[in-house]
Amino acid sequence: MSTFDAKGSSPPAVLVTGGSAGIGRAVIERLLQEGYEVINFDVSAPAQCLPGETHVCVDLANAADTRQAAAALVAERDVLRLVNNAGTVRPALLEHASTEDLAFVMALNIQTPMLLMQALLPTMRRHRFGRVVNISSRAALGKTERTVYAASKAGLLGMTRTWALEMGGDGITVNAIGPGPIATELFERVNPPGAPQTERIRASIPVGRMGTPADVAHGVASLLDDRAGFITGQVLYVCGGMTVGLGNAA
Template sequence: MAASDATQHASRTVLVTGGSAGIGRAVIERLLQDGYDVVNFDLKAPVECLPGETHITVDLGDVDATRQAAAALTAERDILRLVNNAGTVRPALLEDATPDDLAFVMALNIQTPMVLMQALLPGMRRSQFGRVVNISSRAALGKTERTVYAATKAGLLGMTRTWALEMGGDGITVNAIGPGPIATELFERVNPPGAPQTEKIRASIPVRRMGTPADVAHGVASFLDDRAGFITGQVLYVCGGMTVGLGNAA
C-alpha cells in the first residue's frame, strides 16, 4: 500500500471554519454522518457539540490567534482535510463601500484561508495527501451591493486554482463551492418565507426551490472524499441552475 493510501485511512479529521451555524453547521453534520471527526474553528460555540465534533473558540479575523490555534491543533492531530467556510459580508453600493469594509471582509474571507492553508500544508505534504474545499459564492460572478464581498469571493477562486497547481504533485486537491440562494437562518431573516421578494428569488431559480445548507454540504463531502483525487482546481456552483442563465437574485 502506498504511503498516501495508508494516510487516507489513518487520518479522518476535518477542520471546518465557521461551523457553528448555517452552511458550516450542515457541513459538520454531513461529515460526521460520513464517519469523519470534525474540529470546528468558530468564535461562537454551536448550540450543542455533536458526537465526534470538537469546537475550539478562535477569532478567525485575528492572524495571530488563528496561527496559534492551527499550530496547537496540528501538534495534536494530523489535519489533512480543510473546509474554509467562515466568511462575512458588508453589503454596500460602490459609492458607500469603505476601505475599512474591505479590510474587515478580506481578513476573514481571504486572509484566514491562506493562514490556515500555510499551517496545514507541511503535514499534507509529508503525508502526500490533502483535501481542501473553499466556500466561495455565486456573488463572485457579480452582484449589486457586493463590491467588497464579490472581490473577496472571486479572490478565493483565484487562490483555489493557484493552490491546485502548486500542490497537485503532492496529492493535495483544492476545489471550491459557489453557493447560490441558500435558505439559511441569516437569509430568511432578510427574505422571510412567503414574502414577495423571496418568491421572486425562488421563481428565478431553474429548479424552482431554494437551496438548503445540506445541498452545499453534499458538494463539500464529495470533494473531500478519498476517491476525489483527480478533481482539483474546480468550482462547483450549488445554485439550482442559476449560473446557467442570467439573474441577480441570489
C-alpha cells in the same frame, strides 16, 4: 465514506471553519455521518457539540488568533482535510462601501483560508495527500450591493486555482463550491422573507426551490472523499441551475 487515516488509529479529521451555524453546521453534520472527526473553528459555540465534533473558539478575523489555533491543532494531530467555510457579507452599494468593511471581510474571507492552508500544508505534503474545499459564492460572478463580498469570494476562487496548480503534484486537491441562494439565517438577514428582491430570487431558480445547507454539504463531502483525487482547481456551483440560466438573460 473515506477510509484514509493519517495516524492509523483514529478516524480522519477535518477542519471546518464557521461550523456552528448555517452551511457550516450542515457540513459538520454530514461529515460526522461520513465517519470523520471534525474540528470546528468558530468564534461562537454551536448550540450543542455533536459526538465526534470539537469546537475551538477562534476569532478567525484576527490573524494572531488564527495562527495560534492552527499551530496548536497541527501539533496535536495530523489534519489532511480543510473546509474554509467561515465568511461574512456586509452588503452595500459602491458609494456606501467602506474601507473598514473591506478590511474585515478580506480578513475573514481571504486571509483566514490562506493562514490555515499554510499551517496544514506541511502535514499534507508529508503524507502526500490533502483535500481542501473553499466555500466561495455565486456572488463572485457579480451581484449588486456586493462590491466587498464579491471581491473576496472571487479572490478565493483565484487562490483555489493557484493552490491546485501548486499542490497537485503532492496529492493535494483544492476545489471551491459556489452556493447560490441557500436558506440560512445569513441569507434571510440580507434578503428578508417576503421582500421584493427575495421573491425575485426565488422565482429565478430553475429547480423551483431554495437551496438548503444540506445541498452544499453534499458537495463538500464528495470533494473531500479519497476518490476525488482527479478533481482539482474546479468550482462547483450549488445553485439550482441559476448559473447555467445566466445565458437565458442574454
